[in-house]
Amino acid sequence: MVNAPFSQDQEVVTMFKRMWKSRSGYLFILPKYILFTIFVLIPIIWSFFVSFQEYRIFGTEWVGLRNFQDAFQDDLFWVAVGNTLRYAAVVMPSTVIIALILATLIHPLRRGAQTFFRASFYLPTVASSVVIAMVWRWIFQTRYGIANYFLGLVGIEPINWLHSSAWALKSVIIMAVLTPPGVGIILYLAAMGSIPEDLYEAARIDGANRFVQWWRITLPLLKPTTLYLMIVSTIGSFQVFDQVMLMTQGGPGYATTTIVHRIYNVAFRDFQFGYAGAMSMLLFVAIITLAFVQSKLVSSDVEFKG
Amino acid sequence: MLKNMKASQVGLGLIYLVLIIWAVISLIPLYWVFTTSIQQPEEVQIMPPRFIPSVISQYLPLKMSGQTERAQELVNGALESYRLLFQKTRISRWFLNSLMISLTATAGILFLDSMAAFSFAKKQFPGRDFLFWIMVGTMTIPGQVLLVPLFMVVRELGVVNTPWAILLPQLSMVFGVFLLRQFMLTVPSELMEAARIDGASEFGIYWRVMLPLAKPGLATLGILTFTSSWNSFLWPLIAVQKSEWFTLPVGLKTLQDQNLVNYGLLMSGAAVAAIPMIIVFLSFQQYFVKGLTLGGVKG
Numbered sequence: 373m374v375n376a377p378f379s380q381d382q383e384v385v386t387m388f389k390r391m392w393k394s395r396s397g398y399l400f401i402l403p404k405y406i407l408f409t410i411f412v413l414i415p416i417i418w419s420f421f422v423s424f425q426e427y428r429i430f431g432t433e434w435v436g437l438r439n440f441q442d443a444f445q446d447d448l449f450w451v452a453v454g455n456t457l458r459y460a461a462v463v464m465p466s467t468v469i470i471a472l473i474l475a476t477l478i479h480p481l482r483r484g485a486q487t488f489f490r491a492s493f494y495l496p497t498v499a500s501s502v503v504i505a506m507v508w509r510w511i512f513q514t515r516y517g518i519a520n521y522f523l524g525l526v527g528i529e530p531i532n533w534l535h536s537s538a539w540a541l542k543s544v545i546i547m548a549v550l551t552p553p554g555v556g557i558i559l560y561l562a563a564m565g566s567i568p569e570d571l572y573e574a575a576r577i578d579g580a581n582r583f584v585q586w587w588r589i590t591l592p593l594l595k596p597t598t599l600y601l602m603i604v605s606t607i608g609s610f611q612v613f614d615q616v617m618l619m620t621q622g623g624p625g626y627a628t629t630t631i632v633h634r635i636y637n638v639a640f641r642d643f644q645f646g647y648a649g650a651m652s653m654l655l656f657v658a659i660i661t662l663a664f665v666q667s668k669l670v671s672s673d674v675e676f677k678g
Numbered sequence: 679m680l681k682n683m684k685a686s687q688v689g690l691g692l693i694y695l696v697l698i699i700w701a702v703i704s705l706i707p708l709y710w711v712f713t714t715s716i717q718q719p720e721e722v723q724i725m726p727p728r729f730i731p732s733v734i735s736q737y738l739p740l741k742m743s744g745q746t747e748r749a750q751e752l753v754n755g756a757l758e759s760y761r762l763l764f765q766k767t768r769i770s771r772w773f774l775n776s777l778m779i780s781l782t783a784t785a786g787i788l789f790l791d792s793m794a795a796f797s798f799a800k801k802q803f804p805g806r807d808f809l810f811w812i813m814v815g816t817m818t819i820p821g822q823v824l825l826v827p828l829f830m831v832v833r834e835l836g837v838v839n840t841p842w843a844i845l846l847p848q849l850s851m852v853f854g855v856f857l858l859r860q861f862m863l864t865v866p867s868e869l870m871e872a873a874r875i876d877g878a879s880e881f882g883i884y885w886r887v888m889l890p891l892a893k894p895g896l897a898t899l900g901i902l903t904f905t906s907s908w909n910s911f912l913w914p915l916i917a918v919q920k921s922e923w924f925t926l927p928v929g930l931k932t933l934q935d936q937n938l939v940n941y942g943l944l945m946s947g948a949a950v951a952a953i954p955m956i957i958v959f960l961s962f963q964q965y966f967v968k969g970l971t972l973g974g975v976k977g
Contacts, residue, residue, distance in 0.1 A: 391804050396880040400797035401809065404790040404855060411831065411850035412816050418827035474700065477693050485694075491963060492701040496708060498959040498966075499952040500909035502927040506934060506948045507707045510714065510941045516723040518710065552704040555970055562971040611822040614911045618931060632822050632912075639826050640916055649826045656823040 422649030439650035452634040460609035467605040471556025497554030505618035508547045537627035563597040714945035718755035759946035772929035780907040783848045795858035843917035861895035898969040
């Protein structure tokens with residue numbers, strides 16, 4: 373017992389010796405870690421304080437939970453939540469399902485055809501969301517847009533897409549659904565390629581047709597990819613901003629205001645940092661909760677070596 | 679047997695049909711960007727829309743029939759939007775800003791992340807795993823959630839309205855460290871030992887042994903970084919309010935705010951932003967695939 377402090381000292385000394393001996397290890401990570409600390413870690417820690425404060429021209433004031441109360445009592449916040457939920461409820465599942473269908477159709481094709489279709493479906497993902505949103509604003513133009521032109525060919529009256537509160541959010545959703553899920557297709561194709569061929573052979577011998585094979589072998593083995601895509605596209609659709617900003621600016625009225633659009637306006641137009649920080653916090657909690665629930669629902673009980 | 683063959687060929691035909699229709703729908707928006715941008719100013723807003731711009735459909739016939747002047751007029755008309763774009767807006771400045779920021783971000787990320795990944799993958803030091811998991815743990819936090827505190831940090835540093843405000847947060851992203859570490863773990867350590875016995879310094883081992891072996895990983899990360907930097911919109915919109923430091927996406931937004939109905943002009947701007955990405959994608963397609971599958975699920 374008497375020796376304890378001494379041996380502890382010695383431990384500290386040997387610890388430092390070990391650290392000094394492996395100093396090159398620290399030096400290699402140092403530049404990245406400095407940037408990471410300043411621009412990722414500090415904002416994360418700061419975000420906890422921001423949401424409990426109010427920012428005025430002269431200094432800040434600690435306001436406890438008031439920013440969160442404000443959010444819950446703010447009609448506009450709930451409008452934004454509602455719009456975001458409606459958007460995510462359509463876009464998230466359709467992204468995953470369309471990616472699954474297209475990958476299933478592409479996978480049996482020859483190599484050249486696979487590459488061609490993969491490229492065609494990924495190309496719109498490569499172009500900036502700003503470019504895609506700008507052209508869809510033009511496509512949805514009421515008088516000269518090609519959306520109404522095509523509808524006119526089948527005898528449907530022109531729709532006032534972006535300037536009516538009935539259609540504005542639907543327009544943004546239609547754009548998101550019609551922009552092919554390039555990432556999902558690539559991930560599904562990669563996962564399908566790594567499923568061992570002998571599984572299908574065994575199923576064929578047992579007399580299973582193509583659809584049964586797909587339903588009983590492919591689909592279950594794609595579960596990890598499906599789960600990953602569900603979570604990623606949930607996170608993505610909860611953060612929808614670019615499209616709304618460029619196509620409708622959140623309007624008409626507040627018909628297409630989403631959560632991130634609201635955060636942007638509150639923070640960088642009204643300069644209410646505390647309130648925007650509180651909404652960001654709520655958004656984060658919502659996303660994490662959803663990701664957790666999804667991973668519980670689609671628990672991947674399948675394991676296979678790819 | 680024969681019947682089966684026929685059925686499967688019909689099936690294959692159907693698959694192609696569905697895929698082709700879907701691909702056409704997917705590519706119409708990009709096609710419409712380029713088409714609108716080279717339409718004659720008076721043929722942009724007409725009904726029915728002209729899906730093949732007159733410069734494409736009429737240039738050769740006019741030229742063949744000897745109407746060289748008319749043909750030249752068509753070409754001038756087709757380039758009118760671009761002329762307006764480059765003369766009346768700061769698009770070339772924004773293009774250079776975007777190019778400079780994306781290239782710097784890519785070079786910086788490759789250097790910083792490969793050093794960090796090398797250390798995390800191949801070196802032993804106290805606290806290594808802890809430091810690594812802190813980094814990876816933050817990857818679960820979506821960027822949009824941190825806009826406000828990040829803005830406050832950038833403002834404290836006094837770099838708002840400079841390219842640094844856009845660049846520094848991009849250089850701090852940790853995805854690349856994670857990706858390259860995965861890649862470097864597969865490089866056998868014996869190669870490094872051999873170099874060490876030959877008297878190479880630690881930096882020499884990183885530079886001469888690890889980097890050449892990690893080239894495919896670096897290429898993948900480089901391309902992903904370049905595209906995401908080029909296309910990023912929300913943060914540059916917040917970080918920079920002076921038009922001299924706008925990036926292309928932010929510049930396009932202000933262009934749209936000022937020219938709400940000049941779709942020829944807007945689409946030519948959109949084309950300028952899209953073309954570099956399309957070229958990068960078509961030339962490095964396999965790296966996109968590799969990057970997504972490496973960074974995504976491990977299957």
